[in-house]
Amino acid sequence: MxxxxxxxxxxxxxxxxxxxxxxxxxxxxxxxxxxxxxxxxxxxxxxxxxxxxxNQGLMDATWVTARVAVISATVATVLGTLAALTLTRYTRFKGRMLFSGMVFAPLVMPEVITGLSLLLLFVAVGLDRGFLTVTLAHITLTMCFVAVVVQSRLITFDRSLEEAAMDLGAPPVKTFFQITLPVIMPAIVSGWMLAFTLSLDDLVIASFTSGPGATT
Known part of the structure; x- marks a missing residue:
């Protein structure tokens, strides 16, 4: 057999x-x-x-796409990591359910709905469509994926390592950068790569939020 x-x-x-x-x-x-x-x-x-x-038009569009992907992935990684830390370390605070729902909403919402909602928001605040709006839209789209990846690593993180470092006199900031950050760094890098890939792949949201000079 x-x-x-x-x-x-x-x-x-x-x-x-x-x-x-x-x-x-x-x-x-x-x-x-x-x-x-x-x-x-x-x-x-x-x-x-x-x-x-x-083809200059295609090369310009490729350059814009790469810039949007790098910037949005980097910002989304920072914000997604902070969101994951907040949801993991602070399990009880007022508005936690609302905060969690806002962070992870793009995971379950169709991209058409997300793109249309962001378009209406940008129009309401008077923000002209262009490079900035596409970047903000992609940050909104990809941040939740980074938060999921980093949060899954933080859940399995051994908090006793941080406690031991602080017992030895290390302040919280030093403990984070020397103990926590190196441990979760693979998840952060994975989240950045996922966000970068999703930004490159997206067409629907970009079509709603792009404008002159931001053809991707």
Whole structure:
């Protein structure tokens, strides 16, 4: 039974990876196709990449997208980490349920609703749509994901390490930066990478909140 199940598991894994990554491999291969038809191989060529890098509009949009992703991911990581610390360390405070609901609302809300809500908010406060509004929207979208990742690490964090450091005379700030932060740093980095990826992937919210000079 074990060899049979082993072969079955290996076959399932191989088929699963092929299903996920084979289309990507084919896409990369056919990006060097001389022909415009994806079903006909016309020979190896890099002309499409040359055309891409000479398209100023696409390059400008790519640069804006990268800037939005880096800035929004960085700010979302800071805010999401602070939110996770607040929800984990302070389990009872007035308005905790409201705060938690506001932080994690984008997780359950459709992106169309989030984008439309942010658009109405920006219009109400008189904020012109552009680079700033897209960045703020992506911070709102990605902060909750960072909070989830960091909070999951904080829940399993051994608080006795902090208590031991403070018993030895370390102030709370020094304890955080020398004990807590190094332990949760992998979760923070993972949260930043997730936020960066989500920002790059987003189209719906950006289409609602972008404006002149902020084409992504």
């Amino acid at each position: 074990n060899p049979t199940w082993s072969r079955f598991n290996i076959t399932s894994i191989v088929l699963g990876f092929a299903f996920l990554y084979l289309p990507i491999v084919l896409l990369v291969v056919f990006s060097f196709n001389e022909s415009k038809l994806v079903t006909v191989w016309g020979g190896f060529s890099t002309k499409w990449y040359v055309s891409l890098f000479h």
